[in-house]
Amino acid sequence: MGDPNVLEMVQEEERRVSREADYIFEMNEQSLSSRETSFLIKEEPTFQKDKQSKDSIFFRDGIRQIDFVLSYVDDVKKEAELKAERRKEFEQNLRKTGLELEIEDKMNSEDGRTYFVKIHAPWEVLVTYAEVLGIKMPIKESDIPQPENIPFRFLLGPLKLARNVKHPHPEYFTAQFTRHRQELFLIDDQSSFFPSSARNRIVYYILSRCPFGIEDGKKRFGIERLLTSHTYSSAYPLHDGQYWKPSEPPNPVNERYILFQNWARFSYFYKEQPLDLIRNYYGEKIGMYFVFLGFYTEMLFLAAVVGLTCFIYGLLSMQSNTSSTEICDPQIGGQIIMCPLCDVTCDYWRLNSTCLASKISHLFDNESTVFFAIFMGIWVTLFLEFWKQRQARLEYEWDLVDFEEEQQQLQLRPEFEAMCKQRKMNPVTKEMEPYMPLYSRIPWYFLSGATVTLWMSLVIACMVAVIVYRLSVFATFSSFMESEASLKHVKSFLTPQLTTALTGSCLNFIVILILNFFYEKISAWITKMEIPRTYQEYESSLTLKMFMFQFVNFYSSCFYVAFFKGKFVGYPGKYTYLFNVWRSEECDPGGCLVELTTQLTIIMTGKQIFGNIKEAIYPLVLNWWRRRKARTNCEKLYSRWEQDHDLETFGSLGLFYEYLETVIQFGFVTLFVASFPLAPLLALLNNIIEIRVDAWKLTTQYRRPVAAKAHSIGVWQDILYGMAVISVATNAFIVAFTSDMIPRLVYYYAYSRNASEPLKGYINNSLSTFLIADIPDHTAPVEKRDFTTCRYRDYRYPPDHDQKYFHNMQFWHVLAAKMTFIIVMEHIVFLVKFLLAWMIPDVPKDVLERIKREKLMTIKILHDFELKKLKENLIVGSNEFAKEVMIQENKAQLAKSTI
CATH class of the missing domain: 3.30.70 (Alpha-Beta Plaits)
Structure with missing residues (x-):
């Protein structure tokens, strides 16, 4: 047996270790207990105004x-x-x-x-x-050189921000x-x-x-x-601090102040955006929106320059335009008596009374129209393809290459959990989750579909009501604007068509805003009634409803003017009527392009001005009122968290409405741009302001949003692709059917008899003749005239022809030319689009090389780290082994000596 002293020593050592373990466990228990129950103890107020800073972001x-x-x-x-x-x-x-x-x-x-x-x-x-x-966090500073040989870099100097603002941190290799x-x-x-x-x-x-x-x-x-x-x-x-002054120690660097100074000020409208700083402060999702808006604005610059050039060409060639010259000529247009534009109350009128309208029409309907329509079809392809590249570059720079869907977007909504009565095992997580069978949702889906259809029908009904308004007031305008004066060669600035178009467009814009306001509330309500499972499903469902409605709401009147107005009018003596009461609207002798341009200008400009004012004024007024109500005790600190509490909430759908606004503007720029080459310029000016308005309100008027990740603009990219395809067809149809380009070309090549001035006589050729005696009594003007014939816009046989008032051969030639143009233009643009999409890679070559380089370096760094750690463990392990051997040998020697 061993010496009892040795056994006693061993037992004493065991008791000591046990006591130490019990003490540590007891201390941990007490610490956890105090943390868990501290909320039960009423903390003594330690508020001391003179010792605390109202801008402190610390405990x-x-x-x-x-x-x-x-x-x-x-x-x-x-x-x-x-x-x-x-x-x-x-x-x-x-x-x-x-x-x-x-x-x-x-x-x-x-x-x-x-x-x-x-x-x-x-x-x-x-x-x-x-x-x-x-x-992902940094493991080593990147050794990949940044591209420095940027073409015309010296010209971009004034647009650049300071390097410490644009790139506040060095480039790093990162790892999870x-x-x-x-x-x-x-x-x-x-x-x-x-x-x-x-x-x-x-x-x-x-x-x-x-x-x-x-x-x-x-x-x-x-x-x-x-x-x-x-x-x-x-x-x-919390925000980092006040936006109008830098932080004071010990607070960290106030990035909010830096953003306000270099991004949110309107005096910096020409500067680039500090995208890395935006991403660091607000997260990738908000950063991605501003990257997209900035890139879209940059691409609009090229479209705006080309559009402005086309407009200037129309302006310079306006005086030499043969069509408007003939219309304004008292000996040509002044001698052409036109048929009444409405029944009974409208009188005959002379063609030269539309002199100004014909000149304005030439600004947007000239030889450059076809070029600009084709150019914009190619531009939109370049925009989307280059955006893919910009997005891929951003994924690398912002460590989103291996991005997985943000968890908070896939989180179950509380409303879904509350409504679920059943549970089902998730095949992925193997956990029981709330489950709602399809039959429980079908009634809500039907209600949702019916509501959306009803509101779209309401939009159409409102558009028809505006058409009825225009038809009803047209006679009123005609009664005092097209009186005897128009038959005495007096050229009026405001024609009945132009006046009706202006008032009708303004009324239509007001109706659009009203419908949009109510539908936003209703669409949010019916989306909640569908009980979407996750926040992502909720946002996708709301996106579909809002986009479909706003597409119909904003564009329906433009589609009507572009493709329906003046196309099914009939002719004198056999007009078509709306509800058998109102005569269908006719286009100006120069076509409906002027009215389409008017409609686009009012709706697009009005929407942008109203949107910017609303975005700037609405949160400003709400915050002022909230602070006014909250600041009742001026002796209190009004701390950093209270200041942010009194700001407006950005909300989970804040970016949704920003994207929706941008996509609707993109539709105006692409769908109808052939009729309005200044649309890209208006969009460019608006977006320059929009970027600063969004930056200002996000930095100064809203609470700081929770940071979230996003590697793309999501479903909006698919919507942009769809609109890009539709825009090719709409612009081809506008050039063919809304503008006067194709009829002029047909006359130029097939019917002109003047070699020196091929378009001379086109106006007379484009107007058909009608015998006044054939006008029914219930539609004829009240005042009788001495004229025997009047003219109207169409290609029909004259009254003395065997097939009087039937379409003549020129009508079919023009129609065939229009259809041929549409087919040829669509095929050319689509061919170029597909070639460009094939030639331009989705991910730039240099980005692919950088991604490969970073992956290689990351693997190498991780390998070296693990190898070094393994060696250290082996050394430590061998030392521990040697120490254990020595202890055992000492114990053996001690045992021998005691024996």
């Missing part, structure tokens, strides 16, 4: 940074106890995840009724969830963060290693999954459900 200790803020107000209703219990459970569970909370009592708030829960994510929480979310490899990453300072956008994204991830109790046998979780039930009134990350 009271001045060390722990505030990553998120929750707010709530005491509720005196019957659910007050339930809400308090939910908050208590929720905050307790947040502490269990490792988050640190600090509660500001309502007595310290400006309004005296709002509690603020400040949340800080310590280092251990950040590294844990950075690994869960797969956040792993807490077990922390030594691999470039961690200089733990407090600033994760940017604030990544910190608030991590905290929101925890908040969206934290449970707050079990109700009706189901586990309830997520901040969104608590916000929906008004348990909390708001949840938001």
Whole structure:
């Protein structure tokens, strides 16, 4: 047997280790217990106004940074106890995840009724969830040189920002963060290693999954459900500081101030955007929107220059235009008596009364129209293909190459969980999830479809009502504008057609805004009634409804003027009637292009001006009113979290409406651009303002949105591709059927008898003759005239022909030429589009090389790190083995000596 002294020594050592383990365990238990139950203890107010800064973004200790803020107000209703219990459970569970909370009592708030829960994510929480979310962090500074030989770089100097603003951080090789490899990453300072956008994204991830109790046998979780039930009134990350001044120590660098100085000021409208800084501060999803808007604006510059050139060409050639010269000539247009444009109240009129309208028409309907329509078909292809490349480059620069769909977009909506009565196993996660069978949703889908159809029908009905308005007031305008004066060679500035078009377009724009306002509310309601499963499904469903409605709402009147007005009029004596009451509208002798241009100008310009004013004024007024109501106790601090609390909420659908506005504008630029070459210029000017308005309101008037990832513009890209294809057809039809280009070309090559001036006599050729005696008595003007014939716009046989008033051969020649032009133009543009799409790679060659280089370097760095760690473990292991051998030998020697 061994010496009892040795056994006693061993037992004593075991007891000592056991006591130390028990002590450590007890201390951990006490620490966890204190964190979990601290919310039960009423904290003593430590508010001291003279010792705290209102711009501080730290806890009271001045060390722990505030990553998120929750707010709530005491509720005196019957659910007050339930809400308090939910908050208590929720905050307790947040502490269990490792988050640190600090509660500001309502007595310290400006309004005296709002509690603020400040949340800080310590280092251990950040590294844990950075690994869960797969956040990429720098491991080595990039050795890939940046391209410097940019063509005409010296010309772009005034447009450039300072390098420290444009690229606030160096380029790095990155890898997905792993807490077990922390030594691999470039961690200089733990407090600033994760940017604030990544910190608030991590905290929101925890908040969206934290449970707050079990109700009706189901586990309830997520901040969104608590916000929906008004348990909390708001949840938001903090801005870095004031936008009008830099931060003071110990606060970190105020990126909000830098963004305001270099991005959100209108005096910087000509400068490039600090895209990396936007991404660092607001996250990739918002950054992607501003990259797209900026790229779209840059591409519009080329289209605007070409469109303006075409307009200037029309302006310079206006005086030499044969058609308008003949119309304005008193000996030609002044001698042509036109048939009445409406029944009974409209009189005969002379063609030269539309002199000004014919000149204006030439500005947009000239030889450059066809060129510009083809150019825009190619431009839209180049825009979309180059955007693919820009997007691919951005995916590399912003570490989105291996991006997976953002988890918060795939999270179940609280409304879906609340309505679900059944549960089903998820085949991927193997967990039971709420499930709603299809038959439960079908009634809501039918209601949704019926509602959308009803509102689209309402848009069509309103458009018809505007048409009826124009038909009704046209006679009124004609009665005092086309009186005896028009038969005495008096040329009027405002013709009945132009006056009716202006007032009708303004009325139509007002109707569009009214319908749009109500439909936005209804579409959001019916989308909720469909009970989408995830936020992504909700946004996709709402996108489809809103785009379909706005497409019909904004473009229906333009489609009517471009493709229907004046096409089914008939002829004197046999006109077509709307509802057998109102005679169908006729186009001006120069065509309907002027009216289409008027319609586009009013709707497009009005929408852009109204949208920018609304975006700027609406949040400004709301914030002013909210601050006015909140600031009742001026002696209180009015802290950083209270200042942000009084700002407007950007919301999860904030970007949705921005994209929708841009896509609708894209439709105006592409679908009808053949009739209005200045549309790209108007869009360019609007977007220059739009970028700064969006930047200003996001930086100054809205709470900071939760950062989210996105590697593309999503479903909007598919919508743009669809509109690009449709635009080729619409512009071909506009040139063929709305403009007067094809009839002039047919006359030029087939019917002109003047070799020196081929278009001379075209106006007379394009007008048919009608015998006044053949006009029915119930449609003839009240006043009788001495004229025997009048003229109207069509290609029909004269009254003395065997087939009088039937279409003549020139009509069929013109129709064949129009159809041939449409087919040829579409095939040419589509062929060029497909060739360009094939020639331009989706991912630029240099980006592919950079991606391969970074992957190679990342693998090498990881390999070297693991190899080094393995060697260190082997050395440590061998040392431990040697130490263990020595201990055993010493024990053996001790045993021998005792024996």
